Amino acid sequence: xxxxxxxxxxxxxxxxxxxxxxxxxxxxxxxxxxxxxxxxxxxxxxxxxxxxxxxxxxxxxxxxxxxxxxxxxxxxxxxxxxxxxxxxxxxxxxxxxxxxxxxxxxxxxxxxxxxxxxxxxxxxxxxxxxxxxxxxxxxxxxxxxxxxxxxxxxxxxxxxxxxxxxxxxxxxxxxxxxxxxxxxxxxxxxxxxxxxxxxxxxxxxxxxxxxxxxxxxxxxxxxxxxxxxxxxxxxxxxxxxxxxxxxxxxxxxxxxxxxxxxxxxxxxxxxxxxxxxxxxxxxxxxxxxxxxxxxxxxxxxxxxxxxxxxxxxxxxxxxxxxxxxxxxxxxxxxxxxxxxxxxxxxxxxxxxxxxxxxxxxxxxxxxxxxxxxxxxxxxxxxxxxxxxxxxx
Amino acid sequence: xxxxxxxxxxxxxxxxxxxxxxxxxxxxxxxxxxxxxxxxxxxxxxxxxxxxxxxxxxxxxxxxxxxxxxxxxxxxxxxxxxxxxxxxxxxxxxxxxxxxxxxxxxxxxxxxxxxxxxxxxxxxxxxxxxxxxxxxxxxxxxxxxxxxxxxxxxxxxxxxxxxxxxxxxxxxxxxxxxxxxxxxxxxxxxxxxxxxxxxxxxxxxxxxxxxxxxxxxxxxxxxxxxxxxxxxxxxxxxxxxxxxxxxxxxxxxxxxxxxxxxxxxxxxxxxxxxxxxxxxxxxxxxxxxxxxxxxxxxxxxxxxxxxxxxxxxxxxxxxxxxxxxxxxxxxxxxxxxxxxxxxxxxxxxxxxxxxxxxxxxxxxxxxxxxxxxxxxxxxxxxxxxxxxxxxx
Numbered sequence: 001x002x003x004x005x006x007x008x009x010x011x012x013x014x015x016x017x018x019x020x021x022x023x024x025x026x027x028x029x030x031x032x033x034x035x036x037x038x039x040x041x042x043x044x045x046x047x048x049x050x051x052x053x054x055x056x057x058x059x060x061x062x063x064x065x066x067x068x069x070x071x072x073x074x075x076x077x078x079x080x081x082x083x084x085x086x087x088x089x090x091x092x093x094x095x096x097x098x099x100x101x102x103x104x105x106x107x108x109x110x111x112x113x114x115x116x117x118x119x120x121x122x123x124x125x126x127x128x129x130x131x132x133x134x135x136x137x138x139x140x141x142x143x144x145x146x147x148x149x150x151x152x153x154x155x156x157x158x159x160x161x162x163x164x165x166x167x168x169x170x171x172x173x174x175x176x177x178x179x180x181x182x183x184x185x186x187x188x189x190x191x192x193x194x195x196x197x198x199x200x201x202x203x204x205x206x207x208x209x210x211x212x213x214x215x216x217x218x219x220x221x222x223x224x225x226x227x228x229x230x231x232x233x234x235x236x237x238x239x240x241x242x243x244x245x246x247x248x249x250x251x252x253x254x255x256x257x258x259x260x261x262x263x264x265x266x267x268x269x270x271x272x273x274x275x276x277x278x279x280x281x282x283x284x285x286x287x288x289x290x291x292x293x294x295x296x297x298x299x300x301x302x303x304x305x306x307x308x309x310x311x312x313x314x315x316x317x318x319x320x321x322x323x324x325x326x327x328x329x330x331x332x333x334x335x336x337x338x339x340x341x342x343x344x345x346x347x348x349x350x351x352x353x354x355x356x357x358x359x360x361x362x363x364x365x366x367x368x369x370x371x372x373x374x375x376x377x378x379x380x381x382x383x384x385x386x387x388x389x390x391x392x
Numbered sequence: 393x394x395x396x397x398x399x400x401x402x403x404x405x406x407x408x409x410x411x412x413x414x415x416x417x418x419x420x421x422x423x424x425x426x427x428x429x430x431x432x433x434x435x436x437x438x439x440x441x442x443x444x445x446x447x448x449x450x451x452x453x454x455x456x457x458x459x460x461x462x463x464x465x466x467x468x469x470x471x472x473x474x475x476x477x478x479x480x481x482x483x484x485x486x487x488x489x490x491x492x493x494x495x496x497x498x499x500x501x502x503x504x505x506x507x508x509x510x511x512x513x514x515x516x517x518x519x520x521x522x523x524x525x526x527x528x529x530x531x532x533x534x535x536x537x538x539x540x541x542x543x544x545x546x547x548x549x550x551x552x553x554x555x556x557x558x559x560x561x562x563x564x565x566x567x568x569x570x571x572x573x574x575x576x577x578x579x580x581x582x583x584x585x586x587x588x589x590x591x592x593x594x595x596x597x598x599x600x601x602x603x604x605x606x607x608x609x610x611x612x613x614x615x616x617x618x619x620x621x622x623x624x625x626x627x628x629x630x631x632x633x634x635x636x637x638x639x640x641x642x643x644x645x646x647x648x649x650x651x652x653x654x655x656x657x658x659x660x661x662x663x664x665x666x667x668x669x670x671x672x673x674x675x676x677x678x679x680x681x682x683x684x685x686x687x688x689x690x691x692x693x694x695x696x697x698x699x700x701x702x703x704x705x706x707x708x709x710x711x712x713x714x715x716x717x718x719x720x721x722x723x724x725x726x727x728x729x730x731x732x733x734x735x736x737x738x739x740x741x742x743x744x745x746x747x748x749x750x751x752x753x754x755x756x757x758x759x760x761x762x763x764x765x766x767x768x769x770x771x772x773x774x775x776x777x778x779x780x781x782x783x784x
């Protein structure tokens with residue numbers, strides 16, 4: 001299996017873009033990534049597009065082809081991928097396999113979404129329709145998770161609110177973020193209740209946006225104009241769909257993380273910064289535990305101690321995360337890699353995590369009997385930096 | 393790159409199945425393929441699902457996960473793929489890469505669709521919406537192609553009608569086909585005009601159905617209970633989106649075919665039978681030319697001479713093709729491989745093509761500036777049969 005590198009990244013501002021089409025958004029992100037990589041469009045040998053909702057919300061299919069055509073990429077294999085919130089990261093996983101397996105040398109990965117939905121509608125993902133009709137839509141589902149985590153581990157509403165506060169501070173430092181506003185714990189707790197204990201500012205928004213990557217083999221990376229960041233692990237897995245006996249974590253996440261650490265020859269103690277799927281505040285706390293950043297039940301402590309804040313030992317969601325940067329579903333998994341590439345290249349501006357060498361991205365999607373349809377974990381390494389442990 | 397083999401195939405009857413859900417259809421096909429392969433569900437290491445329209449027509453996403461869960465496949469990477477009519481064959485292409493690249497040993501490929509649409513609706517594929525509003529929907533587009541082929545090469549309405557007649561004869565011998573009825577040239581020509589010169593029986597139907605494959609590495613194939621059929625080439629490409637100066641063929645198809653022949657070390661003269669994308673009668677004639685079964689412009693002659701009929705030198709669409717077997721969009725590309733596997737194993741019943749050793753499947757999808765979003769060509773070989781040329 002060959003090494004694969006990220007050599008170009010780009011994204012649009014996330015937010016409400018009623019004036020821009022999927023093609024407009026996708027084109028902006030692809031052009032930025034291609035320019036960043038210093039490649040010509042006709043050097044790209046494969047295209048992967050992650051999108052979750054265009055067919056449902058815009059009745060549009062074959063999104064990848066229509067975007068890539070706009071930037072001069074054609075006559076190559078193009079694949080459109082849907083894996084709920086993990087659509088973009090699954091597109092990366094498939095593109096990574098194309099390069100790692102020697103099927104091509106250079107591929108482009110696009111994640112794009114216009115996910116602003118009609119008010120009062122709920123998404124019908126997988127076979128969750130019966131559960132959804134019974135009220136088990138995403139906010140309700142994660143509220144149960146939060147309640148159980150509070151009951152079992154003493155996690156507090158304030159700790160969960162701190163996740164939102166922390167991510168809004170980072171988002172305010174990120175010009176691509178949807179929200180540029182700092183919130184207090186009191187404001188998060190006092191915002192309208194969505195599903196107890198989750199308030200409005202405990203939930204990520206619907207967003208429009210796109211993000212893109214150019215990835216390539218080592219040979220090709222050696223002549224790219226940007227700093228090449230190695231994809232040290234790319235893992236995709238699916239839940240077990242057993243009756244979820246433990247509501248405080250996901251076996252699929254623990255499994256994906258364990259596989260990724262083993263492939264990369266690294267552990268959670270090696271991670272310098274991470275982007276995780278903070279669709280709701282409780283999620284980020286649970287991901288700390290699932291990814292091994294702390295033992296089960298101690299996610300709230302990590303927040304209290306400031307470990308995961310900018311300036312902490314292991315900053316999580318320095319981009320602002322889904323909570324502040326926004327969540328254009330199919331784009332989010334790709335945007336995580338864009339952010340981490342910037343971090344590892346020391347190009348993240350005011351939100352730069354100092355001395356970042358190893359970064360981890362985690363995102364998951366879908367609901368199947370309450371379990372996970374797709375969970376991806378990617379580990380990125382800047383091999384030009386000396387190794388050092390930051391969580392000890 | 394490792395050799396990859398088809399060791400299990402299964403499909404549902406194609407047709408109108410208002411009583412069956414996507415999950416019902418998918419489950420039937422997967423169970424049949426798993427049983428045919430003699431594998432256990434938990435031996436399968438990756439799942440790929442091709443579906444084009446569930447999000448548009450059923451507002452359902454993550455179809456692969458919901459079907460695979462029903463047959464006991466979980467805790468593995470699952471990827472949902474949309475590439476218009478080539479969704480199923482693109483799913484196969486990605487699964488093939490997973491096995492060929494050494495990422496897994498055994499994968500399942502599902503194509504599934506409920507494509508019965510509300511009357512009077514037209515699909516909005518890619519960026520064709522403006523063209524579609526101007527009447528350039530699929531029947532109109534292919535009618536222009538037919539008119540141009542008639543003008544340039546003297547192809548006749550009768551030759552095109554013969555494609556439908558031929559495929560309905562094969563379909564009547566296929567218990568899985570939607571139509572079990574033999575038609576005359578006169579009946580095809582006298583059926584209601586859809587887009588001149590294409591009549592109702594010159595167009596494939598909308599259908600519900602599913603098809604599935606189990607594919608694997610050589611090591612794994614050696615212990616499968618079925619005859620293993622080698623995937624000698626798997627090629628996916630996209631059109632160039634230039635202004636289509638030549639309406640009588642597709643450059644993407646010629647390119648995909650040339651790549652596939654080179655990879656397989658075979659040529660059109662080696663093909664013993666083929667399944668091609670006969671969405672409209674004219675398509676099959678154009679595919680004869682694009683795949684090199686005859687020189688440009690001579691597709692009509694092949695029909696007149698009976699070369700591509702059952703019993704001819706190179707039977708095309710022995711399953712009945714899309715015209716008679718039906719066209720559940722995301723399933724069609726997978727169903728072609730199911731049929732060709734049966735043919736190469738000598739298990740195709742009354743429609744068996746004698747002494748088949750090498751088979752080719754071609755399907756294409758989408759529309760982008762009148763060009764092709766995705767075209768796949770697969771070449772299958774039964775290596776247990778001695779080589780022989782049948783088109784000379």
